[in-house]
Amino acid sequence: MTEKAWAGRLPPVKSKADLVHESLRAAIAEGKLRPGAKVNMDELARDYGVSKIPVREAVKRLESEGLLVSRVHAGVSVAEVDLTEMRGVFLAREAIEGLIAGLVAERADDAVIAELEEVQKAMREALDEGDVDRLPGLNTSFHRALASATGYRILDELTDQLLMTIRRYRLVAPADPMNWRAVVGEHDTIIAALRAGDASAASEAARAHTVSQARHEVAD
Secondary structure, three states: OHHHHHHHOOOOOOOHHHHHHHHHHHHHHHHOOOOEEOOOOOHHHHHOOHHHHHHHHHHHHHHHHHEEEEEEEEEEEOOOOOOHHHHHHHHHHHHHHHHHHHHHHHHOOOHHHHHHHHHHHHHHHHHHOOHHHHHHHHHHHHHHHHHHHHHOOOHHHHHHHHHHHHHHHHHHHOOOOHHHHHHHHHHHHHHHHHHHHHHHHHHHHHHHHHHHHHHHHHHO
């Protein structure tokens, strides 16, 4: 076997910068680093036990993703999320979620439906137990599973980016806990259209879901 063929079989090796990037990104997504929080690169280097070079590389990547901002004389901080940006996020989601659901309806198999229903079951259990903190992560799992089922990496990445922005916004403007039951019901409508293989109905259900949630999150 050639060297190139062997290389194709080996798992990718993550650099120190990759590991720092993943850790910081998770901290931002989970609210451990909240919008506006200062990021001290010297402290990060000490905490991770690495030099400043991989930390700087990770910070640059997070800046390009819009998660960190660097200002002269102010240093690096976690990017804020304002209402105007959120309206743009929901407009983008309406188009992308409709596209995703339509594509999945054309190719969804039993495994995809089962995965979505498993997430729905977990969301209902969390609601019944009053465990609201679990719901954002489960909701993210539902939409990521849909995006992944399209088979298009770009739709995976766009979905991840938009959901990340929404999760960060909810750290400073929490969603109404009572609205989560509506979310689960809207997910059910999407699944029903997917099960029927109706691309038009699935697309419309996904768009309606996004519009409904925009009214709760970013209404004037």
